Amino acid sequence: MPEYIEKVKFDDEGYLENHEHWSEDLAKTMAEEEGIYDLTSRHLEVIYAIRGEFAEKGEAPTLRRLTKVHGFPTKELYQLFPGGPGKKAARIAGVKKPHGCI
Amino acid sequence: MNKKQIIILGGGTAGNIFSHKLVKSLNTDEWEITVIDRSPIHYYQPGFLFIPFGIYRPEDVVKNKSELLHPNVNQVFSEIDRIVPQENNVYLENGSALKYDYLIISTGVDIAPDEVEGMKGDLWGLQVFDFYSFDGAVSLQMAMKNFKGGNLVVHVTEMPIKCPVAPLEFAFLSDYYFKRNGYRPEVNIHYVTPLPEAFTKPEAAKVFGNFLLNKNIKIHTDFNIAAVDNENKNIISWDEREIPFDLLVTVPTNMGSEFIGRSGMGDELNLMPTNQATLKARNFDNIFVAGDATDIPTSKAGSVIHYQAEVIVQNLISKIKNNPLNAKFDGHTNCFIETGNEKAILIDFDYENDPTRGRFPIHGLGPMSLLKETRINHLGKMAFKWLYWNRIIKGKDIPFSS
Ligand SMILES: Cc1cc2nc3c(=O)[nH]c(=O)nc-3n(C[C@H](O)[C@H](O)[C@H](O)COP(=O)(O)OP(=O)(O)OC[C@H]3O[C@@H](n4cnc5c(N)ncnc54)[C@H](O)[C@@H]3O)c2cc1C
Numbered sequence: 228m229p230e231y232i233e234k235v236k237f238d239d240e241g242y243l244e245n246h247e248h249w250s251e252d253l254a255k256t257m258a259e260e261e262g263i264y265d266l267t268s269r270h271l272e273v274i275y276a277i278r279g280e281f282a283e284k285g286e287a288p289t290l291r292r293l294t295k296v297h298g299f300p301t302k303e304l305y306q307l308f309p310g311g312p313g314k315k316a317a318r319i320a321g322v323k324k325p326h327g328c329i
Numbered sequence: 330m331n332k333k334q335i336i337i338l339g340g341g342t343a344g345n346i347f348s349h350k351l352v353k354s355l356n357t358d359e360w361e362i363t364v365i366d367r368s369p370i371h372y373y374q375p376g377f378l379f380i381p382f383g384i385y386r387p388e389d390v391v392k393n394k395s396e397l398l399h400p401n402v403n404q405v406f407s408e409i410d411r412i413v414p415q416e417n418n419v420y421l422e423n424g425s426a427l428k429y430d431y432l433i434i435s436t437g438v439d440i441a442p443d444e445v446e447g448m449k450g451d452l453w454g455l456q457v458f459d460f461y462s463f464d465g466a467v468s469l470q471m472a473m474k475n476f477k478g479g480n481l482v483v484h485v486t487e488m489p490i491k492c493p494v495a496p497l498e499f500a501f502l503s504d505y506y507f508k509r510n511g512y513r514p515e516v517n518i519h520y521v522t523p524l525p526e527a528f529t530k531p532e533a534a535k536v537f538g539n540f541l542l543n544k545n546i547k548i549h550t551d552f553n554i555a556a557v558d559n560e561n562k563n564i565i566s567w568d569e570r571e572i573p574f575d576l577l578v579t580v581p582t583n584m585g586s587e588f589i590g591r592s593g594m595g596d597e598l599n600l601m602p603t604n605q606a607t608l609k610a611r612n613f614d615n616i617f618v619a620g621d622a623t624d625i626p627t628s629k630a631g632s633v634i635h636y637q638a639e640v641i642v643q644n645l646i647s648k649i650k651n652n653p654l655n656a657k658f659d660g661h662t663n664c665f666i667e668t669g670n671e672k673a674i675l676i677d678f679d680y681e682n683d684p685t686r687g688r689f690p691i692h693g694l695g696p697m698s699l700l701k702e703t704r705i706n707h708l709g710k711m712a713f714k715w716l717y718w719n720r721i722i723k724g725k726d727i728p729f730s731s
Binding site for chain 2: 290291292295296301302305309310311326
């Protein structure tokens with residue numbers, strides 16, 4: 228395992244414990260674990276939007292926010308992060324798992 | 330002397346509670362209190378669940394707002410057009426402005442079926458229904474009565490929704506309903522949710538998951554709906570799963586009132602950014618937010634408002650006196666969940682504590698079991714209607730307070 232991954236800690240569900248330990252290299256490795264082998268600049272746009280909002284609010288944006296506020300069409304988010312864009316993209320972005328709602 | 334103005338937007342559950350509490354807590358020689366609502370009718374929304382099954386009649390859940398609001402508050406029946414917080418004005422549909430010193434926003438959330446492609450399509454009201462509106466619940470009653478077999482799909486579009494247990498209750502009660510009328514073997518019940526399990530709270534999700542299993546209700550999780558296909562009678566998810574329906578009972582996206590968006594004050598669901606402890610609007614110093622209209626991380630339920638109301642009244646008074654806002658809301662929620670068979674479960678939780686098993690002393694009604702299906706809990710649920718009309722919306726104590 229590369230050194231930059233050994234140093235960082237993950238929680239039980241594989242989310243980064245400290246979002247400041249994130250790097251694009253780490254994102255690439257995590258993306259591969261999620262079955263995304265080509266992390267494009269478009270993926271990174273989504274990831275930086277998530278990181279920006281997390282830094283500001285302490286919480287990852289919902290899918291609706293990614294669509295309505297950040298302007299990524301839902302369909303495209305599902306293409307970029309197949310299966311579950313909300314949770315997958317948050318994991319790759321190195322932020323805490325989105326809470327969902329109550 | 331001109332009186333100072335407190336305006337309450339929305340005369341639903343929260344608006345009613347405040348009309349009563351504020352008249353008691355403030356000197357009405359100094360303060361004038363006004364409630365604005367678009368409709369003169371108050372609906373007991375928890376009763377919408379029971380109408381499709383014929384357990385309540387439509388007339389059981391409606392009363393006139395003017396009978397319920399405190400007589401010493403002004404009642405204005407009009408659509409709210411927008412708030413201009415820089416002016417401290419609320420504008421009504423006809424263009425007139427009402428000035429406020431303090432504002433309480435309690436305009437709730439409502440269903441927004443237009444958010445999903447095809448949901449309000451050709452089959453809306455024929456084979457696609459909601460039970461979160463009075464009209465929806467009433468028209469669904471006929472459809473349930475006429476349903477003699479096929480796929481009944483109970484579906485949640487997107488979180489958050491008010492009373493997040495209501496769609497589960499709908500599934501449980503459907504099982505019971507079709508068992509009683511003899512069509513259960515012909516009816517396949519599906520429960521479709523965007524969540525990874527049956528409910529948001531893991532401990533309770535396990536309990537509800539088992540109920541679904543035992544009642545032979547098939548659960549579909551992580552289902553984010555992209556469209557209702559009216560032609561082929563399917564719901565389709567973004568990851569291209571399809572579930573066929575003969576009767577679709579959906580909970581559409583729940584959104585805050587449009588004027589909050591028009592006023593540029595809300596989030597992407599028109600919910601008001603609200604401090605989760607003090608319940609003051611995060612961006613405005615003379616505005617408090619109560620009930621379903623907030624963006625705070627607790628359930629949107631009538632019982633929650635009961636707990637919030639005291640906090641808001643205290644903090645409003647502190648604000649008026651220029652004191653720090655010391656009253657804090659802890660996220661306390663409890664609700665009964667109908668499970669069919671004239672039984673129910675009771676859950677109770679707050680920001681910090683997940684629902685746990687155990688017993689819960691309820692004054693006058695005896696101990697109720699938490700997370701356990703009992704008949705006494707069902708009686709508690711049924712007693713809720715009386716409590717709601719006679720105590721909760723009058724701002725009086727209820728036996729659940731602990
Ligand atoms: C099917 C169902 C089952 C439920 N079951 C339970 C339960 O078992 N227990 C429980 O505690 N809660 C339950 N609830 C939730 C409960 O009914 C709500 O949480 C509660 O009514 C919210 O109160 P509120 O004052 O925030 O909003 P509301 O009571 O919805 O009031 C909002 C008011 O604002 C008015 N309004 C909105 N926009 C405007 C505008 N632009 N201009 C003028 N007026 C406007 C509306 O007319 C309305 O009167 C249930 C809800 C549903 C739908």
